[in-house]
Amino acid sequence: xxxxxxxxxxxxxxxxxxxxxxxxxxxxxxxxxxxxxxxxxxxxxxxxxxxxxxxxxxxxxxxxxxxxxxxxxxxxxxxxxxxxxxxxxxxxxxxxxxxxxxxxxxxxxxxxxxxxxxxxxxxxxxxxxxxxxxxxxxxxxxxxxxxxxxxxxxxxxxxxxxxxxxxxxxxxxxxxxxxxxxxxxxxxxxxxxxxxxxxxxxxxxxxxxxxxxxxxxxxxxxxxxxxxxxxxxxxxxxxxxxxxxxxxxxxxxxxxxxxxxxxxxxxxxxxxxxxxxxxxxxxxxxxxxxxxxxxxxxxxxxxxxxxxxxxxxxxxxxxxxxxxxxxxxxxxxxxxxxxxxxxxxxxxxxxxxxxxxxxxxxxxxxxxxxxxxxxxxxxxxxxxxxxxxxxxxxxxxxxxxxxxxxxxxxxxxxxxxxxxxxxxxxxxxxxxxxxxxxxxxxxxxxxxxxxxxxxxxxxxxxxxxxxxxxxxxxxxxxxxxxxxxxxxxxxxxxxxxxxxxxxxxxxxxxx
Amino acid sequence: xxxxxxxxxxxxxxxxxxxxxxxxxxxxxxxxxxxxxxxxxxxxxxxxxxxxxxxxxxxxxxxxxxxxxxxxxxxxxxxxxxxxxxxxxxxxxxxxxxxxxxxxxxxxxxxxxxxxxxxxxxxxxxxxxxxxxxxxxxxxxxxxxxxxxxxxxxxxxxxxxxxxxxxxxxxxxxxxxxxxxxxxxxxxxxxxxxxxxxxxxxxxxxxxxxxxxxxxxxxxxxxxxxxxxxxxxxxxxxxxxxxxxxxxxxxxxxxxxxxxxxxxxxxxxxxxxxxxxxxxxxxxxxxxxxxxxxxxxxxxxxxxxxxxxxxxxxxxxxxxxxxxxxxxxxxxxxxxxxxxxxxxxxxxxxxxxxxxxxxxxxxxxxxxxxxxxxxxx
Numbered sequence: 001x002x003x004x005x006x007x008x009x010x011x012x013x014x015x016x017x018x019x020x021x022x023x024x025x026x027x028x029x030x031x032x033x034x035x036x037x038x039x040x041x042x043x044x045x046x047x048x049x050x051x052x053x054x055x056x057x058x059x060x061x062x063x064x065x066x067x068x069x070x071x072x073x074x075x076x077x078x079x080x081x082x083x084x085x086x087x088x089x090x091x092x093x094x095x096x097x098x099x100x101x102x103x104x105x106x107x108x109x110x111x112x113x114x115x116x117x118x119x120x121x122x123x124x125x126x127x128x129x130x131x132x133x134x135x136x137x138x139x140x141x142x143x144x145x146x147x148x149x150x151x152x153x154x155x156x157x158x159x160x161x162x163x164x165x166x167x168x169x170x171x172x173x174x175x176x177x178x179x180x181x182x183x184x185x186x187x188x189x190x191x192x193x194x195x196x197x198x199x200x201x202x203x204x205x206x207x208x209x210x211x212x213x214x215x216x217x218x219x220x221x222x223x224x225x226x227x228x229x230x231x232x233x234x235x236x237x238x239x240x241x242x243x244x245x246x247x248x249x250x251x252x253x254x255x256x257x258x259x260x261x262x263x264x265x266x267x268x269x270x271x272x273x274x275x276x277x278x279x280x281x282x283x284x285x286x287x288x289x290x291x292x293x294x295x296x297x298x299x300x301x302x303x304x305x306x307x308x309x310x311x312x313x314x315x316x317x318x319x320x321x322x323x324x325x326x327x328x329x330x331x332x333x334x335x336x337x338x339x340x341x342x343x344x345x346x347x348x349x350x351x352x353x354x355x356x357x358x359x360x361x362x363x364x365x366x367x368x369x370x371x372x373x374x375x376x377x378x379x380x381x382x383x384x385x386x387x388x389x390x391x392x393x394x395x396x397x398x399x400x401x402x403x404x405x406x407x408x409x410x411x412x413x414x415x416x417x418x419x420x421x422x423x424x425x426x427x428x429x430x431x432x433x434x435x436x437x438x439x440x441x442x443x444x445x446x447x448x449x450x451x452x453x454x455x456x457x458x459x460x461x462x463x464x465x466x467x468x469x470x471x472x473x474x475x476x477x478x479x480x481x482x483x484x485x486x487x488x489x490x491x492x493x494x495x496x497x498x499x500x501x502x503x504x505x506x507x508x509x510x511x
Numbered sequence: 512x513x514x515x516x517x518x519x520x521x522x523x524x525x526x527x528x529x530x531x532x533x534x535x536x537x538x539x540x541x542x543x544x545x546x547x548x549x550x551x552x553x554x555x556x557x558x559x560x561x562x563x564x565x566x567x568x569x570x571x572x573x574x575x576x577x578x579x580x581x582x583x584x585x586x587x588x589x590x591x592x593x594x595x596x597x598x599x600x601x602x603x604x605x606x607x608x609x610x611x612x613x614x615x616x617x618x619x620x621x622x623x624x625x626x627x628x629x630x631x632x633x634x635x636x637x638x639x640x641x642x643x644x645x646x647x648x649x650x651x652x653x654x655x656x657x658x659x660x661x662x663x664x665x666x667x668x669x670x671x672x673x674x675x676x677x678x679x680x681x682x683x684x685x686x687x688x689x690x691x692x693x694x695x696x697x698x699x700x701x702x703x704x705x706x707x708x709x710x711x712x713x714x715x716x717x718x719x720x721x722x723x724x725x726x727x728x729x730x731x732x733x734x735x736x737x738x739x740x741x742x743x744x745x746x747x748x749x750x751x752x753x754x755x756x757x758x759x760x761x762x763x764x765x766x767x768x769x770x771x772x773x774x775x776x777x778x779x780x781x782x783x784x785x786x787x788x789x790x791x792x793x794x795x796x797x798x799x800x801x802x803x804x805x806x807x808x809x810x811x812x813x814x815x816x817x818x819x820x821x822x823x824x825x826x827x828x829x830x831x832x833x834x835x836x837x838x839x840x841x842x843x844x845x846x847x848x849x850x851x852x853x854x855x856x857x858x859x860x861x862x863x864x865x866x867x868x869x870x871x872x873x874x875x876x877x878x879x880x881x882x883x884x885x886x887x888x
Binding site: 014305306307329330331332333334340342344347348349350351352353354358362363365366370371374375376378 | 737750
């Protein structure tokens with residue numbers, strides 16, 4: 001057995017009434033890639049935050065390279081040789097790469113000396129780990145994959161021997177993810193230790209040496225990756241057998257329910273985000289829109305649902321024109337049979353500070369059945385919320401609980417229950433399973449297919465290519481605001497990946 | 512990274528934490544008094560005695576409380592929709608026009624109980640009007656409500672100066688005020704309420720608008736938590752993006768919210784004009800609009816919190832006046848310092864002691880820990 005880079009002994013952490021980590025023991029060998037998987041709310045992020053000094057454990061010890069350390073704050077973690085690449089990058093967007101890397105490690109009041117030193121050091125790191133980045137490029141002009149590289153460089157610049165990556169591939173194209181994995185392999189070869197937190201089982205299988213599974217705040221198992229399987233890991237995560245494949249019959253597309261023609265949307269800065277997009281959505285089919293995040297999918301959904309004003313183009317809902325370039329009103333669209341599960345449930349789909357039952361009527365609060373004379377009929381609202389809680393197995397089953405206190409999967413179920421139970425003709429769904437645990441994913445996917453089989457028209461946007469491929473009957477790929485191709489769901493990942501990266505874009509658009 | 516928040520039991524959240532904050536504010540106030548060379552204990556005695564020592568003192572305390580309930584509610588209503596209405600001062604001032612007009616026109620012909628409802632409507636109307644303009648500017652032109660309401664305070668001051676000078680002042684009078692109202696423009700005192708407790712209201716202007724303030728507080732609760740409008744206001748206040756998604760019309764809600772807020776601020780004018788002075792004077796609001804911000808902050812924008820917070824500030828006003836009267840070396844400014852400290856600790860530094868108290872409370876209740884353990888994370 002080789003040396004241990006990290007050893008956690010009996011780590012325990014509670015937040016008030018929530019026991020987030022319970023007696024966690026973990027051994028990570030030096031020079032390996034160690035995966036940590038678990039559902040949302042399993043305690044992965046808490047554990048890593050303790051390791052990186054954001055929180056203090058209530059009990060337990062942390063040993064780095066065999067030495068017991070006290071990690072009071074991130075500075076102590078950095079001093080102990082731990083670096084972290086966050087899920088949401090901690091970069092200053094309008095600084096250059098070099099400035100970002102130096103930030104917090106300037107070493108003196110006068111920047112000049114530091115800059116020279118940083119530049120030399122950066123050159124060395126780039127060479128050693130094949131992490132090419134232009135040090136003078138401004139962050140906001142770099143693609144996401146490169147920004148992530150800057151985060152890694154930042155950690156290495158601070159002499160990290162142990163790298164923690166929190167859901168690193170969420171924002172990457174398949175090709176970028178492959179590149180990241182190659183970089184991680186190189187880091188490993190140079191003797192660095194990598195802790196990879198993810199919920200994507202495929203990644204774990206592809207690059208880790210060992211994998212630890214967390215469930216409900218506990219570390220339930222550690223396996224050597226070569227000796228385990230996706231099925232076993234999924235079962236360990238959820239605590240029961242999980243259906244990983246989605247079962248569905250053939251689609252029976254009928255009338256066109258939603259027709260989008262030459263839709264162009266600009267953002268507040270005037271940048272064209274959706275560029276001349278046209279497609280038809282029929283009853284009884286699921287159309288998936290694939291693409292790397294930020295290629296116009298969000299703006300497309302917002303324009304169709306009346307939240308964002310389009311520059312030009314037409315949208316027909318049930319054959320009736322929607323004033324997308326003028327005063328389209330989300331409330332009117334709902335009445336005309338459009339339901340919308342927004343991408344960002346935390347800020348758009350839900351009001352986290354509301355009680356569950358209050359969110360269960362958001363957007364439908366105008367319905368007379370929720371009113372009793374001059375006031376809202378709180379009893380009726382809560383009774384209906386309870387019905388939905390039962391039907392969608394939302395836990396805990398308490399309509400008066402603050403929405404922020406539900407897990408990601410249950411929050412998403414609150415939104416889905418609200419939008420699906422209205423029996424809409426057209427359902428548009430953005431990122432149905434982002435930040436949702438495996439058990440709930442299965443449930444959500446089943447519901448989406450049920451909606452289709454009931455003859456609803458479903459428009460699905462997701463950055464999870466697997467999800468798009470599993471659910472869709474047709475796949476449209478968006479790149480830089482344009483639909484660059486349509487494929488059948490059995491198209492290979494490589495083919496879709498190339499489209500998503502815009503490689504075949506110009507050719508198809510020219511057709 | 513989702514961080515589960517520690518949740519405190521209600522008695523700690525709404526009782527212990529405010530109490531600790533207050534205690535610290537008073538402790539530091541005591542130090543200040545000590546530095547001035549006076550006895551903090553004596554000052555505390557005069558404060559408490561001056562606010563609650565006799566029926567008359569209580570009457571004064573509750574008179575101020577009434578004023579602060581109105582302005583506190585005004586700030587709170589706007590706050591629920593995510594609007595920071597700093598213009599309570601000006602809205603209350605302009606609201607006075609409505610009260611004065613009603614009283615001047617009707618005080619000689621109608622009894623008070625008929626003039627009162629008209630004065631309420633007048634006060635609310637003028638207050639709402641004054642708040643509507645900044646609301647409309649925010650909704651349609653994007654002018655920030657904090658800036659515009661502050662500016663409208665100054666405009667209100669000039670406007671009222673002009674009106675009192677040129678319109679309301681009786682001919683030949685030297686002071687900037689309306690004539691004194693007759694019986695129809697004078698609200699009855701709440702002697703009967705005080706006498707239930709065996710107290711006499713004495714000279715204190717504790718009047719029926721106190722009851723109106725309590726009704727308004729209940730009305731605000733119904734509005735915010737039990738009506739569709741309140742639901743839409745809260746949605747917008749918590750998340751403008753969610754409001755847009757839900758099809759809530761932002762511009763409409765902003766204007767309506769500001770009008771309700773301004774109306775409540777305007778109703779404050781009833782208390783000093785119809786309840787105490789029986790005439791409208793220059794600068795009768797005396798900063799109550801600003802105190803309302805502190806009251807709403809302390810009361811967490813909930814009517815059930817605003818009433819005790821208003822009472823606290825009423826006590827500080829009345830008891831503070833008593834201190835400066837009894838202890839000449841403690842000037843009126845010292846009282847402002849004490850009030851400032853209360854605002855600082857109860858409002859701005861509200862969360863300073865929270866982590867420590869949370870640890871203490873959670874640590875002291877092993878039962879809650881076991882519950883968490885069985886429920887799982």
